[in-house]
Amino acid sequence: MNKPDPTKLSLFGQHLLDRRKFLRDTASLVGSFSLLNLLQNDGLLASEIGLSSDKTPIRPVIDPNNPYASRPPHFDPAAKQLLIIFCAGAVSHVDTFDYKPELSKFHGMKPPGMPAVTFEGPSGNIHKPFWDFSPRGQSGKMVSDLLPNLGGMVDDFSFFHALHSETSAHPTAENFMSTGFTFEGFPSIGSWVSYALGTENQELPAFVAINDPRGMPRSAKNNWGNGFLPASFQGTNFSAASPIPNIATPDSISDAHNKATVDAIERLNAKHLEKNPGDSELAARIASYELAGKMQLSVPELTNIDGEPDYVLKEYGADSSNELKSGYAKNCILARRMIEKGVRCVQLFNGSDASGGNGVTNWDSHGNIHKTHGMQAEIMDQPTAALLKDLKRRGLLEDTLVVWCTEFGRMPFLQANGTGRDHNAEAFTSFMMGAGVKKGFSYGRSDEFGFKAIEGKTSVYDFNATILHLLGLDHERLSFYNNGLERRLTNVHGHVVKDVLA
Structure with a gap:
């Protein structure tokens, strides 16, 4: 050549x-x-x-012997604790908080400029809200009769009316709301918060997930998983009806004997750590077992809801003959108790994937929405409103950010079956309340039918960035190095919605 x-x-x-x-x-x-x-x-x-x-990333300095220790935020926070109320199954915004008079005007007509086929098949005609709307509070915010108790509190809320998601399937949408990614294996927002800030109560977990009495949501443990963050920062899952199993000391073991055993284990663990300096996984494992030991004393007292005064049980609806409502109400009381005890992040679920959901065990109302949404509202409305009022009355909202959310909205028209609304990822409503957010405020707007976000369009990335900001965390700097990338809750997106900040 x-x-x-x-x-x-x-x-x-x-x-x-x-x-x-x-x-x-x-x-x-x-x-x-x-x-x-x-x-x-x-x-x-x-x-x-x-x-x-x-x-550049601001990495929290984590004590391997106590990964739950309280850590400073990036800047002075408005809120020190976070309560997320997640309504699984997708609440219909056009039947609750997003008032659209045009739906009544065009009721029964074919939707102009809207898709002929949606997530579960052909679309039907536009349907007016299944419940009447009326002005609430001094702000006159229009809220439907479906949620009278929460409707009475609108002067305390900051609504996001132009939220949109990247997916209209329940598992991926739940993942997206809780982790910022549609795929599995990414840390939940509660894990990010506990990783960054730790907790001020060393006898309880930094992050607790309280499941609905009917079971887990569609995406299950992904909602409170730690993903690639250290295992210490995953959520601990229990509820008022199902406290952590096997935590009580057997009657055959005396307090003195139990204390002597714990002291001996602590000495052995200390010696083991001395022989393995720098082993962070070992230190984290020991810290987890030590926390479990402390929880043997703290959790039984915490979950003893029956010890609450009768007027509190009645206010929350824990005395209801509706067992599902009573069970959820007790979970709401448990959430308040955890906030009182200084738990950093509490994630409270309303709705589960038991029996496939289908509007019966969650808000996924593809058929007979008037009945199924009515069932879910009966369970959720009074206990949730009581929880928020109780937090306010006790002064806990001064340091607590409350987030009420769902994974996406529902269509302004019916499905072809004529009785339910299909998934709508283009527009939905959630709200925040408490430390750092404006009261009686609405941000963003969907179109005249509630079909698409058109003004103040807010992505889930923006929503989560705002939550982190209120907790004193810069979403662009809170990251974790994994597989060659600095990963973060908001991926490469997100902006703080400053208009809702007080």
């Missing part, structure tokens, strides 16, 4: 044959790799997802 003539090579080719230049560039490249490695080890490397030099 003929060899190329060096005299005929392009300038670029001649550059490649420059030996001195090659050695100089190689040395520079090796030095750059070394510098990048040093910066990464010191946590000073701007990530591969676009962090600028002034947005």
Whole structure:
């Protein structure tokens, strides 16, 4: 084969044959790799997802012997604790908080400019709200008669009326709301918060998930999982009806004997740690067992809801003959108790995937929405409103951010079966309340039918970025290095919705 003539090579080719230049560039490249490695080890490397030099990750300093210790936020926070009330199954915004008079005007007509086929098949005609709307509070906010108790509190809420999701399937949408990703394996927002801030109560978990009396939501443990964060920061799952199993000390073991056993285990663990310095997984495992030991004393007292005064049980609806409502009401009381005890993040679920949901065990009302949404509202409305009023009365909202949310909304028209509304990821409503947010305020707007967000369009990334901001955390700097990337709750997106900040 003929060899190329060096005299005929392009300038670029001649550059490649420059030996001195090659050695100089190689040395520079090796030095750059070394510098990048040093910066990464010191946590000073701007990530591969676009962090600028002034947005380098702020890594919490975590004591391996106590990963739950309280840690400072990035800046002064409005809120110190977080309560998320998650209504699984997708609450219909056009039948609850997003008033659309045009639905009554065009009732029974074919929807103009809307899809002929949606998530579960052909679309039907526009249907007016299944419940009447009326003005509530001093703000005159229009809320449907479906939620009279929450409707009476609108002067305390900051509504997000132009939320939109990237998916209209329940499992992926739940993942998206809770973790910022549609796929599994990413940390939940509660895990991010406990990773960043720890907790002020060392006898209870930093993050607790309280499941609906009917069971887990569609995406189950992904909603409170730790993903790639250390296992210490996953949510602990229990409820008023199902406290943590096997936590009580057997009657055959005396308090003195139990204490002596615990003391001996602590000494052995300390010696084991001394023999394995720097083993963070071992330290985290020991810390978890120590927390479990403390919970043997704290959890039974915490979950003893029957010890509440009768007027509190009645206010929440815990005395209701409706067992599902009573069970959820007791979970609401448990949530309030956890906030009182200083638990950093509480995630309270209303609705489950038991029997497939289908509007019977959650808000997924594809058929007979008047009956199924009515069932869910009867369970959720009074206990939730009582919880929020109780938090306010006790002064707990001064340090607590409350988030009421669902995974997406529902269509302004009926499905072809004529009795239910299909999934709508283009527009839905959620609200915040408490520390750091405006009262009696509405942000964003969907179109005249409630079909698409058109003003103040707010992504789930924006929503989560705002939550973190209120807790004193910069969503662009709260990250964790995993598989070559600085991962964060908001991925590479998100902006704080400053209009809702008080």
